[in-house]
Structure formats: C-alpha cells, structure tokens
Amino acid sequence: MDAARGEGYATGVKTEVVIARVRAEVASLHGELVRYGLVVWTGGNISERVPGADLFVIKPSGVSYDDLAPENMILCDLDGRVVEDTPGSDRQPSSDTAAHAYVYRNMPAVGGIVHTHSDYATAWAARGEEIPCVITAMADEFGGPVPVGPFAIIGDDSIGRGIVDTLTDHRSPAVLMAGHGPFTIGATARDAVKAAVMLEDVARTVHIAAQRGPLTSLPQQVIDRLHARYQHVYGQHGEPQRTPRSAA
DSSP states (O other), X not given: OOHHHHTTOOOSHHHHHHHHHHHHHHHHHHHHHHHTTOOOTTXXXXXXXXXXXXXXXXXXXXXXXXXXXXXXXXXXXXXXXXXXXXXXXXXXXXXXXXXXXXXXXXXXXXXXXXXXXXXXXXXXXXXXXXXXXXSHHHHHHXXXXXXXXXXXXXXXXXXXXXXXXXXTTOSOSEEEETTTEEEEEESSHHHHHHHHHHHHHHHHHHHHHXXXXXXXXXXXXXXXXXXXXXXXXXXXXXXXXXXXXXXX
C-alpha cells in the first residue's frame, strides 16, 4: 500500500478485527435488501464506517447478491479510494462510492448508508415529490415528511452533496433523490437498512392512501411527540432507537 492511499489507515490487530467485523456485517446486511424486496439484480448498495478509522466498507460493483461475502467487500478511505492490498481491492467498488464517501466526510455521526431502487420510494422520487407525514409510523421513524433531494448524475460526489444538503439538520434518515431513488443513513449500517425497509413500507401505504383522495398531514405537535417517544422510549430498556442525530 503506498503512503498516499494508506493515509488515515489505522494499523494494528484491533483495527483489523474491527474491519473484519464490518466486512461481515455489510456482506450479511445485503441479504436483508433481498429479503425485503428492495433491490433487483445487482442494483443497490450498503456501506458502513469502520469505527476508529477513516475508512468504510462497501460492496463491489455489479456483483450478484448471492456472491457477496466478507472477503469481497471493499475497504475505502474517506476520499472513496480503495485501500490497496486488502481483500477485495482487485475489484471496482460500487458506483456510488464517491457519494458515500462525501456523506461520511461531512456527516461524522453517520455510520451507515443504504441505497436501493425500491418500487414505491423510487416512484415518489421519480415524481420529485416528498412523502407527506400522514401516518404515525412516519412520525416515529422519520420525524416528518421524507424530503426530496436534487437530481444528480451518478459517478462523482454530486449525489453525496445532495444527500448532505438535504438531510443536514433534518430528522429524516431518508432522502428521495429526484429521478433516481432513496438513500438512507443511520448510526450503523443496520440502522440505515431498517430505515430503508420502513421507507418502502410507508411509501407504499401513503401511495395507496393517496389513490382515495387528498391526504392530511399529522399535526406538527403530534409528529414531535411520536418521534421523541419512538427515539427515546420505544423498545427494550437501554436500547433506544438510534439515528445519526442521537448518535452524534
């Protein structure tokens, strides 16, 4: 590994153990995208930040979900450059790598990112229309409407810039990138996967409701109350719901 590409790569047994854990987690979580019907063919991706190091792990580009394994996940620095001489470094990383890297550089509390082309969430993105907060499940998970981000072409950090600009100071862990599809963030990759699953669920429900007539958003005070309860009270004691904001 040359000095430039190795900059920020923390060495040592402990870091290697953490990287191995992140590789295994990211590889496994891609199966959840398939399980919940959020992806087709090789589309979509998950990444996770390596705790304690300026690194993240992301899936290789264009590889079948059935063939994903810890050893072919790709280790990158926070500029999106593949760390040489590491497992998987002979492959091309996801085409969204620059976008993920930009989010990690500019949103330090984000530990995981998911991108899918799930049907209903992508349909809202295709319309360039936010999903209004009309059901309690949306208030719980998203703290309000799911916002729309700007249209951006894949391949550089433009999508990442749109994600950061849209979600900074926003309670939603999800953004609908116009004309593209959803991205979700979380304190961990698992949290971001959960947000992606919940996003598709509410996108479908609200779409169905809209076929019956105009929608009425929940009152803001109700949204605030539900969101606070879900984030800090819901679940088992000592295991609050984690979002990038609460993880900061």
